Amino acid sequence: MTNIPFDLKYAKSHEWVRVSGDTATVGITDHAQHELTDVVFVELPAVGRQVKAGEACAVVESVKTASDIYSPVSGQIVEVNQAAVDNPALVNTEPYGGGWFFKIQLSNLVELNNLLSPESYKAQIGQ
């Protein structure tokens, strides 16, 4: 059974968002890491980059394929998780913890309303 923490927001493209003040932490869901399987490489955006909601800004590679990661929200990248670059397996073992991707300073808080609730995300993945 896949883990969908109740205190996060979700994107249809399987990213999660943890909001704290005007900053959001972004990673990929337990369901996504399970579907991707063994993550062997993570490519993160440059700190300072401006991204728009829905923009591809990171790449996660499993043994088999490369997959784009989309920013669920707009804003400026303020921090990236070097630990996940150094040890990509963290994305599999701690998708909601040590396997986070980047932090983004939100430029449009209203966008958060477009994200899915845990219940909606759960329904989307058919759980």
Place this chain on the structure above:
Amino acid sequence: MLKRTPLFEAHQKLGGKLIEFGGWEMPVQYTSILDEHQAVRTAAGLFDISHMGEVVVSGPQAEAFLNQTLTNDVRELAAGRGQYTLMCNERGGVIDDLYIFRLMRTEFLLIINASRTDRDVEWMTQRLASGPYASDVKVTNASDRFGAVAVQGPRVKEFINGCIVGSSAGPTEVDQASDLQKNELGLFNFNRMVIYVARTGYTGEDGFEIFAPLQIVAIWNKLLEVGRPFGLKPCGLGARDTLRTEMCYPLYGQELDEQTTPIEAGLGFFVALDKGDFVGRAVLAEQKEKGVSKKCVAFKMTDKSAPPRPHYGIWSTGADAKHIGEVVSGTQSPSLGVGIGMGYVPPQFAKPGTAMEIEIRGKRAPAVVVQKPLYRKPTKG
């Protein structure tokens, strides 16, 4: 509608993740490609290969017909022996790569790629009809009759006799399955049905491939039961691909196609130019003598980078760096922990040690041409 093997329900029960492959719905993995890969390198893994095609070629002129249709020399095969070989078109392009076993003096079993089954059968049937052997050879597509599994890994020999019990009934005569030597095939009894067991595989490890008309589910279950204490895991196509890529075994559709010859692919060892005429011989002989314009090389990424993937560009290095080819297979090597791959480049860039760059999402990452295979078993001290 995708085809399903007799083991489809077994894969579902085991939690296998199913994907499309060559028109079949097959498990890509059960738990993790890395774990399954590791199981095969250190213990044992069990693969469903029922999607592969089986063709029986029989008749008094079967040997002569096959020797004119395939690149390797089937005359070298005693009954019960198998060899890797290729089927080429008139231009030397590869129609398929396959394994051929001689079952009897006048009967051969061909194990062909799932995606090429229709093409192969059509090609052979056409050649037969238009050649001199039409009345003396029969080509039978037996693909729907056979299920097949591969059980691979260094510990397989410790438990195979617990599944395949007793001695063979020819053509290779052995007291037990584990006495089969590499490339040998024997007929054995399983639940009173005849099955074919060959000491072959596609992983670079010791192991067996089992072809059975009816009993494949029971064989699969029995192997899981007797193999589990030795670390046997069910394995999907994902691990099958990383294992074969580490060994630089070609995969049809990636290293091989009808526009590529066995000489270009580095498979000249399996082309018996001296055996007499066969389809594609003229082109292959000329390439062997005069050289080729592209060669399949193996390479390794030298810095930390994303894994190479099929269709990524290959570049030469230095001030006059240019696009010199394309990756055909690429992945992260679970055994080596680096990106590995194969690709076609002009021969002047094919020497091991040659620096090259792989274009990954618009950026070039350094790589080096290495000798095949990419992975060699650590020698035991």
